[in-house]
Amino acid sequence: MKTNKIYVALFLMIFMAWSCTTQDSLSNKSFKTALTTNVQELTTAMEAISATPGYQVLSISNTTTASSSPSLVKSSITAFDSTYSSILLSDIAGVYEYKANHYKRGGMSLLRFFTKTGDSSLMVVRLPEEKVKRPGNLLHFAPGDTALVNNYVVTLSNYQYKFNHYQGWNYQMASNINIKNVNAGNLNIQSSNSKQNGYKYASGFEFADGYKATCNYATGDTAVATYAISNGTKTLYEEKYTAIKTAQDNRHREREYSLTIGDVQIVRTQGHGMNSLDSAKVYVAGVLQLNAKVEIVDMTDSTSTASTEDLDNCVMNHKRELKITFDDGTSSTISQLLGTSVDTIRNLFASLRQASFSTAIIDRIAWDIYTNKE
16 A cells, blocks of 8 residues: 555656646747737737728828917916816817808818807717818818718717816817718827826727727826727737836836737836846746747937936837747847737827827817807
């Protein structure tokens, strides 16, 4: 009996050693395959996203002048007045239809080209798709404008803009965009700025086919930038950069950086020294890859004075590159692996980081309604 117990114990030890070795070998060997598979899934997703009406909406540049933005308009509030003014959805609710205006003189109020045609608890703005695709023509009359159809519809379910010339602002907007009776998706934006809390910006676009892109950015003592693309509950892409302002030199220093593509995650954290960083670690489905090597290369000058733009060192804004060496000795960069889809992703996030043309129209109409009531 004693001999049998020895054999059983010996068998279990051999099995556990073999199992651990095999598991470790498989996890390391699967890194290149896993990353390649996840990149292909991300590429397929970006091809689908780029073909949607929602992506076309986001890619439209706003060519109106910066001074037309409500947050930049000079108000009558004195510099040291602590009272906040506000524009709420209830103040601008209604149905507004674009109407060609042939008058070439007069003020530049956008309401010259939009007529309130109905009441609603929401704000509904209808205008021709042709005017959206060519933003510079919105305030210019052409003979064919009278034949245009208002087939581009923006519906706001939330709008809050609270501002003070000296204290800052707080802005929220939630909208749905429909083009030619086809749902293009939902655009949500939140932004705020104050001396106490710094600048914060968050935007997201839910595409009609289930994909979602989000962008978050915040300054302050802790600066955080996050870019993510998901399909339902599954994360296809996420890049996150976190930096902390140090008391020694009053500059932000990187604390943590991570890049996630599917179930592959690359993470670099702060080292033991004040300005040191640990080597990047690679995980596949939560399993550390012992033989994988990742070199993170910053494309910007780290010795330059920190600014708002310097607090966002990511691949998505051309400020960082990742050089990966797989366990089989081959190597590649993230940009090379992503191929042409990296440009699509960058364009998508660049659009989410700034106000779209549709948002600019809403803000200008809201501001014109507000000033006309003053």
